[in-house]
Amino acid sequence: MADGDLTMGMIFLSQTITGILGNFSLLSHYLYLYLTGCKFRSTDLVIKHLTVANCVVILSRGVPQTMAALGMKHFFSDIGCKLVFYVHRVSRDVSTGTTCLLSISQTITISPRNSRWAVLKLKAHKYISPFNISCWMLYIILNVIVPVYMTGKRKDNNITKKVDHGYCYAMNSGKHITSFHAALVFFQNVFFIGLMLWSSSFMVFILHSHRKQVQYIHGTNVSSRSSPESRATQSILVLVSTFVSLSILSFIFHICLTVFKNPSLWLVSIYVLFAGGFPAVSPYILMSHDSRVPRLCCACTRNSKRPT
Template sequence: MVTRDLPMGMIYLAQTTAGILGNFSLLSHYLYLYFTGCKFRSTDLVIKHLTVANCLVILSKGVPQTMAALGMKHFLSDIGCKLVFYVHRVSRDVSTCTTCLLSISQAITISPRKIRWAELKAKAPKYIGSCNILCWMLNLILNVMVPVYVTGNGSDKNITKKTDYGYCHSVSHGKFTDSLYVALVLLRDVFFMGLMLRASGFMVFTLYRHRQQVQYIHGTNIPSRSSPESRATHSILVLVSTFVSLCTLSSIFHICLAVLNNPSLWLVNTSALIAGSFPTVSPYILMRHDSRVPSLSCAHLRNTKSLI
């Protein structure tokens, strides 16, 4: 193992460990809420899908990258490389899609109780599960070409290797094809980020207007208690702003990797670290702002309901 790879391997290991612990803790939190009879919010199903997607991103990217940085270079076959990259791309795109869906569903939840919003607020929870499944199905289909661009280190095919990830290679299929692929990926990311920013702007405006109304009713000297909807909205706003920032950086590095021939190891490592940042930090953001901490209150509510 090269000495300079050891610090990078330890960074990957720390990020991967933190990400796995965070996402599995969040899944355990929802299991606890289920078995104690707590009432779920309309956005909880989206968060579960987001957490599963983040786990797959970390396992398909962070684990191989850590192993490669620690000196294990040929642990994946050609088929293994194609499968790992395919799972990573699908789960990464599902993470983008579900984060967008999360912001939109929360914007609908806190929307004003007017006639034009009432019907949408009533129907939206019924279609959340279908939208999540649609996200998975669409990304499974749209990323079907990803394995074509990946080959294992041990492959003896006569191809021009473009990017060395340490354990696999991505290959070039011509400047035009590569540029078209990058353009389509960026167009999709920009579309989802645009929807997220629009929904986030609507939530900020709604919360600001609600706060002004509360201050007018109660007076400026009486602090109003934050509602569960407000806390959930703050959590999603922090999550979306973090996602947009990291996704923008990741897209910039992704363009560099796609355009440059034989990019440097520093560029590859930095791109991998940024790609794994959101799946790592997102569960901690969600748990930090979730007021439903483990307690006996939920179990008490369930037992009370059973006696009625």
């Protein structure tokens, strides 16, 4: 094994372990909240779906890519390659859609009661669960074409145009289909990123207006301690910023993979590294701004003693 392959394997291994520990810790956090009877926020259901999707992304792509980088390249059959890439693509798209939904949901949550979002604030929680389920079903249907172009490395067809992922081959589907797929990915990313940037800008505007109003009422003696809603909004803003940055970088490398005839394994590895960055770091961003994590027991005790 070359030193470069070992280095890349250790990087993938670190990212995979970090992502698995973070996402399972976040799921355990919500399980503990449920068992102790803590009150859930309106965005918690979205975060749980996002965490599940990120777990599937890491397990379906991070683990095989780590094994391939460490020298194990023939562990998937042809059917296995088709299945694992299909699962990865579905979960990755769900992660994108759910992150967008999380940003919009928090925008509705913190919007003033006299704004145009006032009606949605009362009804938004009713539509979150159906939207999450519809998101999974939609991408399960839209990505049925993905397995057609994946094949295992054991099946040695004389493919001249292919992308070597280390453990599977992605066959070139032709100029027109490749261009259509690249355009579809581009417009999908632009649509979701546009919605996230719009909702994030609106959240920043609301927080800034609220802070100015509080300073006007209380003067300069304003507590530096932010409210739970403010901390939740800040976490989602950091989350969206991280997602947009990594998505742009991964999309640039995705275009390179599409344009080049036989891209190198290093280029594929860098693309996978950027694509797997968000599922690995997102749980730590969410937990770092959640006031219920460090003071969980105290918060649950106060909620349980508080009269209804």
